Amino acid sequence: MSAEDQMQYIDLPNSEVTPFLNLPVQKIVKNKSLVMMDEPAIIFHGETYTYRWLEARAGAIAQFIEDQQIETGSRIGLCLSRTPDMIAAMYGILKAGCAYVFMLPEFPAARLQYMLQASQAALLLYDRKAANLMPEDFLTTVDYCKVALLPKGEVSRYVDRPIQQDSLVNVLFTSGSTGKPKGVMLRHRSISNLYSQMKTLLDPIEGTVLCSTNTVFDCFVVETMIALALGRTVVLADEEEMMLPWKLAQLMENYNTGIFEMTPSRLGLYFENEAFCRAANKISLLMVGGEALNKPLLDKFYKHSNGTLLNMYGPSEATVYTTMGIIPHDGHITIGSQVMNTRVYVVDEKLKPVI
Numbered sequence: 001m002s003a004e005d006q007m008q009y010i011d012l013p014n015s016e017v018t019p020f021l022n023l024p025v026q027k028i029v030k031n032k033s034l035v036m037m038d039e040p041a042i043i044f045h046g047e048t049y050t051y052r053w054l055e056a057r058a059g060a061i062a063q064f065i066e067d068q069q070i071e072t073g074s075r076i077g078l079c080l081s082r083t084p085d086m087i088a089a090m091y092g093i094l095k096a097g098c099a100y101v102f103m104l105p106e107f108p109a110a111r112l113q114y115m116l117q118a119s120q121a122a123l124l125l126y127d128r129k130a131a132n133l134m135p136e137d138f139l140t141t142v143d144y145c146k147v148a149l150l151p152k153g154e155v156s157r158y159v160d161r162p163i164q165q166d167s168l169v170n171v172l173f174t175s176g177s178t179g180k181p182k183g184v185m186l187r188h189r190s191i192s193n194l195y196s197q198m199k200t201l202l203d204p205i206e207g208t209v210l211c212s213t214n215t216v217f218d219c220f221v222v223e224t225m226i227a228l229a230l231g232r233t234v235v236l237a238d239e240e241e242m243m244l245p246w247k248l249a250q251l252m253e254n255y256n257t258g259i260f261e262m263t264p265s266r267l268g269l270y271f272e273n274e275a276f277c278r279a280a281n282k283i284s285l286l287m288v289g290g291e292a293l294n295k296p297l298l299d300k301f302y303k304h305s306n307g308t309l310l311n312m313y314g315p316s317e318a319t320v321y322t323t324m325g326i327i328p329h330d331g332h333i334t335i336g337s338q339v340m341n342t343r344v345y346v347v348d349e350k351l352k353p354v355i
Contacts (some may be wrong), residue, residue, distance in 0.1 A: 018340035020196035026094035028229040059158030061092025072097030074122035081129040097161035099168035105133035190319040207258020245270035249279035258284030280304035302329040
């Protein structure tokens, strides 16, 4: 590679810095709540939950965490069913200056124990429905952190605890190529950078945000905390709705869910359902990632939708997405260009840059 190409295609692009709103995501959500108190934050099972409710509910959970003498910076396990309380718990943990660690109740006991120990969790919060799905006697065997039922109630005011700039938002456990899940730590400044990128992308797009991703996936934060930070309404799919295309189609039709995320393989399966195909005309922006996008699926999307398809790529360690690009109907499929304030290198088998 010539010195000129090195500078033009590698050195300069990977040295650019773009300003972004460097505030903790919970602060951005709170600022939005103050001007949208009576606007819908979450829709679930036909019920609307306002930003006022979200602040009050999350404040109660944050106060409970503080009352348990959990220090700021601590990790807190979340093993909850998919209800608005789940999102309020995420928010409440962040307001308390802590980081959340999502766990699925149907995980084997050994994996749940490993996640708590590896993340050095100080507290595990659960609800009754999740407890019924957990391995038998699991809760009684946890002796390395506090365990508590998610508290009920709301508070009229809670003062968020301050955090350090390098504090964590969450610890995400991937499946792990070795068979043992590894914990990925995502920090506030990285999530704030992603928020700024998504704001530029989503501000012109109308519609609510459909939350149908599994809680243990990295992109779940985009459908929840980042969506709320943008002042969007989150349409929350429950455990059954998120798996059944005709159920998702009903949510899309009923609540104008114009924005959502999905893996290509899942999207391909859902397009085999007639109800989902009909509802696809509601899609304003579909973000796909986690797997390779193929031309037949691209054609199928544009056959049923007049929306835009955004192809995303990136490892969890780089905070959900590293590259993104709009793929038009007649366009070449790529992984797009780098997210602002990230660096991307294309290398050969000897790890030397290529263009």
